[in-house]
Amino acid sequence: MIISEVSEKFGISPDTLRYYERIGLIPPINRNKSGLREYTEQDCHWIQVILFMRDAGMSIELLLEYVKMVHQGDETMQTRKELLIEQRNQLVARIEELQKTLALLNGKIENYEKSVVPNEKKLKKQKNK
Amino acid sequence: MIISEVSEKFGISPDTLRYYERIGLIPPINRNKSGLREYTEQDCHWIQVILFMRDAGMSIELLLEYVKMVHQGDETMQTRKELLIEQRNQLVARIEELQKTLALLNGKIENYEKSVVPNEKKLKKQKNK
DNA sequence: CCTTGACCTGGAGTTAACTCCAGCTGTTAT
DNA sequence: ATAACAGCTGGAGTTAACTCCAGGTCAAGG
Incomplete structure (x- = not known):
């Protein structure tokens, strides 16, 4: 290639x-x-x-x-494996963090859904002024 | 504070x-x-x-x-919401990617002695060419 | 043969996101 | 009341990870 x-x-x-x-x-x-x-x-x-x-x-x-x-070579095998394990642990933690952020984002989006409607009402009122 | x-x-x-x-x-x-x-x-x-x-x-x-x-102000609400939704979509994709990487890492760790080491030896050989 | 276009190299430039600094002010402990 | 601390500001410096560039080679098409 x-x-x-x-x-x-x-x-x-x-x-x-x-x-x-x-x-x-x-x-x-x-x-x-x-x-x-x-x-x-x-x-x-x-x-x-x-x-x-x-x-x-x-x-x-x-x-x-x-x-x-x-x-x-082979003498570093154990260290390499430990490095990978460390990376995996960090990655697991990272994914958990991101899932929290996802929940936060979802909450924020829901909020917008709740407040977009009142917002449109405001707009209507303004129109009727 | x-x-x-x-x-x-x-x-x-x-x-x-x-x-x-x-x-x-x-x-x-x-x-x-x-x-x-x-x-x-x-x-x-x-x-x-x-x-x-x-x-x-x-x-x-x-x-x-x-x-x-x-x-x-309020007139940008819809755009803001869209921005958040876009971010959420990206985040969901990101988490999926990371889960794939996690699986790869787990595989590498599990099979470390069996396949990763011989494989990397090949890589080394290639490098020394 | 000449142009076009992908690839080559060593080195310089860019970008995002901080991080550090000098020289200053106000607060606190001895 | 004086020294040791935090904090303040505007501006400069740093870092990681690319990204771009000038000037050159090479193979193929018209």
Whole structure:
């Protein structure tokens, strides 16, 4: 897969893809004979994972640490697993927070529904003035 | 309530509170005789709402637009309501996304020894090419 | 052959949302 | 009454995460 296709597939810009590679978040992508990046399925899978994690609020810095640990090999396995568990716990907390916010939003919207009607009445009165 | 108390209560810095006021996200807070900000219950309530919205991913710019509309009065009510509904829809989608990510994380953690490690070894190999 | 268009690189610029600072004032504890 | 604190202001600085750019290569179509 060429960069424009990957960009399209994941909804991120080619610039961002190159940027991720530059900083080492994505491994160096293989090139075809004319020097263009050729993304493999594996590359795409890793990009997908990264995007999920980023969307879940994990910082690039932390993801880089994770990548670094992968390079350091098996001895960091436990730490990596702990990192993921920590992320999961934060994510669970985050989802709970968002659900509270959703309830708040729903309440506010309901309020508008209640007060839009009185508002329209006011408008009518104004008309009759 | 004085600024340090509000800061403590919501876990944001006094600087951020002043910043929010500066840009008009929070109304001008009343001062006591020596010029210090004195936050009312109402102020706190509004700060709470803002923080929830911020946490849910709503930008300051959009919140400012909302505030501006509140100032413009009742004629903007319908638009405000629509804005909130739009935000709710986005939030619902966001929560669903995060739940997917949570599932992915859980999978990664569960299978850590079985599949994630060998998979990442492959990635490493590729990188070393 | 020449133009067009996607991709390349290293480096600079942008954006949102804070965060810090210098120099000041009023309040409180010793 | 003097030193140590909070808080105040306008403005400058910081950070994360992109995003853009100039100047160049390469393959294909008319």
